[in-house]
Amino acid sequence: MKSTITAALLSLGMLATPAAAGNLPEGMGPLPTSVPAPADNPTTPERVELGKKLYFEPALSKSGHFSCNSCHNLATWGVDNQRFSIGHKWQRGGRNAPTVLNAAFWSKQFWDGRAPLLEDQAKGPPLNPVEMAMDSEADAVSRLTEAGYTPLFDKVFGKNSLNYDNIAKAIAAFERTLITPNAPFDRFARGEGDIPAAAKRGMKKVAEIGCTSCHAGPLFTSNEFVRFDYGSDHGLKSVTGRKEDDHVFRVQSWRNVAMTAPYFHDGSAATLQEAVATMARVQLGIRLGKRDIDDIVAFLETLTGEMPGITLPVLPRPSGHALPWKE
Amino acid sequence: MKSTITAALLSLGMLATPAAAGNLPEGMGPLPTSVPAPADNPTTPERVELGKKLYFEPALSKSGHFSCNSCHNLATWGVDNQRFSIGHKWQRGGRNAPTVLNAAFWSKQFWDGRAPLLEDQAKGPPLNPVEMAMDSEADAVSRLTEAGYTPLFDKVFGKNSLNYDNIAKAIAAFERTLITPNAPFDRFARGEGDIPAAAKRGMKKVAEIGCTSCHAGPLFTSNEFVRFDYGSDHGLKSVTGRKEDDHVFRVQSWRNVAMTAPYFHDGSAATLQEAVATMARVQLGIRLGKRDIDDIVAFLETLTGEMPGITLPVLPRPSGHALPWKE
Numbered sequence: 001m002k003s004t005i006t007a008a009l010l011s012l013g014m015l016a017t018p019a020a021a022g023n024l025p026e027g028m029g030p031l032p033t034s035v036p037a038p039a040d041n042p043t044t045p046e047r048v049e050l051g052k053k054l055y056f057e058p059a060l061s062k063s064g065h066f067s068c069n070s071c072h073n074l075a076t077w078g079v080d081n082q083r084f085s086i087g088h089k090w091q092r093g094g095r096n097a098p099t100v101l102n103a104a105f106w107s108k109q110f111w112d113g114r115a116p117l118l119e120d121q122a123k124g125p126p127l128n129p130v131e132m133a134m135d136s137e138a139d140a141v142s143r144l145t146e147a148g149y150t151p152l153f154d155k156v157f158g159k160n161s162l163n164y165d166n167i168a169k170a171i172a173a174f175e176r177t178l179i180t181p182n183a184p185f186d187r188f189a190r191g192e193g194d195i196p197a198a199a200k201r202g203m204k205k206v207a208e209i210g211c212t213s214c215h216a217g218p219l220f221t222s223n224e225f226v227r228f229d230y231g232s233d234h235g236l237k238s239v240t241g242r243k244e245d246d247h248v249f250r251v252q253s254w255r256n257v258a259m260t261a262p263y264f265h266d267g268s269a270a271t272l273q274e275a276v277a278t279m280a281r282v283q284l285g286i287r288l289g290k291r292d293i294d295d296i297v298a299f300l301e302t303l304t305g306e307m308p309g310i311t312l313p314v315l316p317r318p319s320g321h322a323l324p325w326k327e
Numbered sequence: 328m329k330s331t332i333t334a335a336l337l338s339l340g341m342l343a344t345p346a347a348a349g350n351l352p353e354g355m356g357p358l359p360t361s362v363p364a365p366a367d368n369p370t371t372p373e374r375v376e377l378g379k380k381l382y383f384e385p386a387l388s389k390s391g392h393f394s395c396n397s398c399h400n401l402a403t404w405g406v407d408n409q410r411f412s413i414g415h416k417w418q419r420g421g422r423n424a425p426t427v428l429n430a431a432f433w434s435k436q437f438w439d440g441r442a443p444l445l446e447d448q449a450k451g452p453p454l455n456p457v458e459m460a461m462d463s464e465a466d467a468v469s470r471l472t473e474a475g476y477t478p479l480f481d482k483v484f485g486k487n488s489l490n491y492d493n494i495a496k497a498i499a500a501f502e503r504t505l506i507t508p509n510a511p512f513d514r515f516a517r518g519e520g521d522i523p524a525a526a527k528r529g530m531k532k533v534a535e536i537g538c539t540s541c542h543a544g545p546l547f548t549s550n551e552f553v554r555f556d557y558g559s560d561h562g563l564k565s566v567t568g569r570k571e572d573d574h575v576f577r578v579q580s581w582r583n584v585a586m587t588a589p590y591f592h593d594g595s596a597a598t599l600q601e602a603v604a605t606m607a608r609v610q611l612g613i614r615l616g617k618r619d620i621d622d623i624v625a626f627l628e629t630l631t632g633e634m635p636g637i638t639l640p641v642l643p644r645p646s647g648h649a650l651p652w653k654e
Contacts, residue, residue, distance in 0.1 A: 056402045065413045070392075075383045075642045081650055086392045090417040262649040272647030301646055312637040315402045319628055320599030322589040323408055 023200070025207030029218040030186035031255065031305065035104045035176050038117060041169045043176045046156045051174025053152070053313040054167060059143045061132035062088060064325035068125065068171065072100040074310055077259035078178065083267030088133035089327075095233070096267035101305075102255050104176040107223045111265040113250035114239045118172035123164065137164035146323055148316035180256055180305030188302065195302045202299030205292055210284055220254035220303065230282050231266045258301045272297050350527070352534030356545040357513035358582065358632065362431045362503050365444060368496045370503045373483045378501025380479070380640040381494060386470045388459035389415060391652035395452065395498065399427040401637055404586035405505065410594030415460035416654075422560065423594035428632075429582050431503040434550045438592040440577035441566045445499035450491065464491035473650055475643035507583055507632030515629065522629045529626030532619055537611055547581035547630065557609050558593050585628045599624050 037043045054060065055068045071085040072078050078099035084092040095111050103109065109121035125131045126140050134140045141162055144153075153162040156170065185203075187193035195203075206212050216222045225236060229247045236245035249265055262268070263275035276296050280286045288296070317323075364370045381387065382395045398412040399405050405426035411419040422438050430436065436448035453459045453467050461467045468490055471480075480489040483497065512530075514520035522530075533539050543549040552563060556574045563572035576592055589595070590602035603623050607613045615623070644650075 058400070058403070058407070063413060064407070064409060065397075073385070075639050076385070076644060077641075080385070080391070081644065082391060082652060083649075086390060258646045259644050261644075261647060267649075270649040297647055304646075307641045310639040312402050312639055314404075314634045317403060317408070317586050318588075319585045319631075320588060320624055322410075322594075322597040325409060 027217045030189045047173035050156045051170035054171050059147045060126045062326045066132045071097040079260045087131040091130040099260050108250040112236045118175050119168045122168040122171040183305040185302040198295050198298035199302045202295035214251045221251045354544045357516045374500035377483050378497035381498050386474045387453045389653045393459045398424040406587045414458040418457040422592050426587050435577040439563045445502050446495045449495040449498040510632040512629040525622045525625035526629045529622035541578045548578045
């Protein structure tokens, strides 16, 4: 009976095979299949569909040029591969745009972790003057009203529900579907496939030298704040003003990291080799040799999952008249 | 026998019902179902799939920010709803971005018709200094090489085939799938549905006053050059230098026109009402009353078709290193 249950769980991808599990360093495992959502924002198909429209909606930017997808491009693993993203009037942001993929699993959003939920995060960029640069929440709402979103919100959230909170809720619901399962590592962890020998060496190395005390568990992040004393960005201190938060950032996940160059909060590492070497040196006081770096990179490359299939939405537009973009 | 064939053709949507056909002004009819392609660029699924990647590929712009889809956004009917699109370093182009939808049917591309084929058109924007601003064809090829496109081109076009001509061919093949059938007018023309009374009045009016001598046939364009002496843009003369080409533009199609505001080569008409009134006045010497304008707009609104379902591509990216964008 027990083995039947185990076999059933294995077939559902919910357990590692004993063989693979035996080879995995402590805590590692396949990407969770259950995605958390707050009680007041269930991931319903209706919210997801509306959120997808909003995610691709350039009317949420002052100029009518930028959508969420401009910087968190779902054709390129939820990032724009820029060091700092291009924003309103060609301004550059001050931090590298992190991927939106699997962000549903993080308990801290933004590099400084200042927002706990996707619902909070989604409210930021439209109003950020160097990003989408909308003048106010009211302006965002009025844009969407003009574009023709009122009936869509009414249907999903009830009458008179087109407001900034619900815009963020719908976007967050969509983002909770942006999960990338079945990375080579996940298949290996479930005993369904193998990974290269170099990747296996790298997997052991990251556990041995201590990378995985922060990049922990199946998500390869502890979801915690850690000091990374590197560069001029003060991190969490910019939010709290507290000295002990200086250069403190949330731990980034390694999921899909091979596809999201450049690296770090300031995008200063152009290659994964460089990022691995710098992290080992600054965080662990270890100077890694080329072979170890290559092995670790080979392991990180096994963490690239499968992109969800995304059908481009068709956005509502007012029949026969232009929307009032601003310079 | 004859009626059996007619019934069969009707069921295939290839003939207007006698009833509907009797109500249609001369020349009007449903959108063609057969899409032309040049002999050397057949619309194969492989070319289309590669072309879709390239269409969404920001690596074809100097900054890494713009793709074809930035200005010809397939979430918003193949346009960006801007008067003049935002390009490299926030420069503005000098002409309104026309929709890519159904462009496969036009025998002239660009507002001045300077390119006959989509293959020619696709070569323009990546190298236009106010648009995607790549320095040269070679730079575009080298970008795609670094991004990892070589094997994809090899598979579709044969060995050593990643070159600028084939980039344009693949994009054009994808664009030939961007067809919007089954507009309310098409269903009406096939006897499968009705359109509002105002739209029927508008349909008769555009034929009666002569709009359809240029906006002719099922495509609602003659695909010809016509003088539109309006604004400061010299149109075809800028290409040929010939005095007789001054202010000459290709005739735009009315297909999906309600969704592609603002209007004209200079995007100066913010509403379809204004565009209709101006066209009638400048081209036909007619001052239309409000009721006629509203009827014509009601008719134009029946020309909004069905968007093709587009699954967002996943673009190739080099594992673990950044692409070299330029400012």
